[in-house]
Amino acid sequence: MxxxxxxxxxxxxxxxxxxxxxxxxxxxxxxxxxxxxxxxxxxxxxxxxxxxxxxxxxxxxxxxxxxxxxxxxxxxxxxxxxxxxxxxxxxxxxxxxxxxxxxxxxxxxxxxxxCSNSNIPRVISTDWTCRAVARRNNHTSSDREATLTLSTDQGVKQVNLSAKELEKLYWTVSKVQESLDGLLER
Structure with a gap:
């Protein structure tokens, strides 16, 4: 109101x-x-x-x-x-x-x-690393993982993402970027 x-x-x-x-x-x-x-x-x-x-x-x-x-x-x-x-x-x-x-x-x-009324931490900065997943006998597989490090107002949080989750994040970020580009073109 x-x-x-x-x-x-x-x-x-x-x-x-x-x-x-x-x-x-x-x-x-x-x-x-x-x-x-x-x-x-x-x-x-x-x-x-x-x-x-x-x-x-x-x-x-x-x-x-x-x-x-x-x-x-x-x-x-x-x-x-x-x-x-x-x-x-x-x-x-x-x-x-x-x-x-x-x-x-x-x-x-x-x-x-x-301040956030949703109780969800506010992101201050992000960093990420990507690596190949090691399997048995130290042979690398074709799987990839990413570790996303989020610095928030409630401390540092780390999130491990599988290849599927990483791809989903990529497409989500792309949609957000398209929306922002659309707003800036107005």
């Missing part, structure tokens, strides 16, 4: 750039974050003298904004225009754009892009 940018809540009383930026950075640091957990963003000492419920209300609104921004990654100008169309106050837009141009969101987007 695609995130939708909610319009500014007019009952929101906090409309300051510095608070918006600081709350946004806290959201990035704990992302992914559920709405019910926004109360964990700030310690009680940081809330002394403030209005916790108003800040948490702002954080809930910002969490929605950041879900949208992370999903669509709009250009800053387009993002600012969209926020203006949704009636966000100028100081809040300024704070959002400050956070949007920070290194913290770049790191967050990079970490989200590199």
């Amino acid at each position: 695609e995130p939708v940018l909610q319009p500014w809540d007019d009952s929101q009383t906090i409309a300051k750039a510095k608070i918006t930026s600081r709350a946004s950075i806290r959201i990035f640091e704990k992302y992914p974050l559920k709405e019910e957990n926004v109360t964990t963003l700030f310690s009680p000492e940081e809330m002394a003298g403030g209005e916790p419920e108003e800040l948490y209300k702002l954080c809930r609104q910002l969490l929605n904004v950041w879900k949208y921004a992370i999903f669509f990654q709009p250009k800053p100008e387009n993002f600012a225009n969209l926020l203006q169309e949704s009636n966000y106050p100028a100081p809040v837009i300024k704070g959002i754009l400050e956070a949007y141009s920070s290194e913290t969101i770049a790191e967050l987007v990079e970490s989200l892009a590199s």
Whole structure:
């Protein structure tokens, strides 16, 4: 389900750039974050003298904004225009754009892009060796094997492929290459 940018809540009383930026950075640091957990963003000492419920209300609104921004990654100008169309106050837009141009969101987007939700390791690099299979009495046969070494984010994995598996892999890779070539020709 695609995130939708909610319009500014007019009952929101906090409309300051510095608070918006600081709350946004806290959201990035704990992302992914559920709405019910926004109360964990700030310690009680940081809330002394403030209005916790108003800040948490702002954080809930910002969490929605950041879900949208992370999903669509709009250009800053387009993002600012969209926020203006949704009636966000100028100081809040300024704070959002400050956070949007920070290194913290770049790191967050990079970490989200590199994680796998399928629990399948992400391949970083590959290497392979091919050899003839030795049979009885040290006579080589016509069978071939390949050892594919995959460096992944979960360590090194080795896969031994028979001649049939190697041929199947070759044709699969060829199909993928054809598809990529087709995309590049567009």
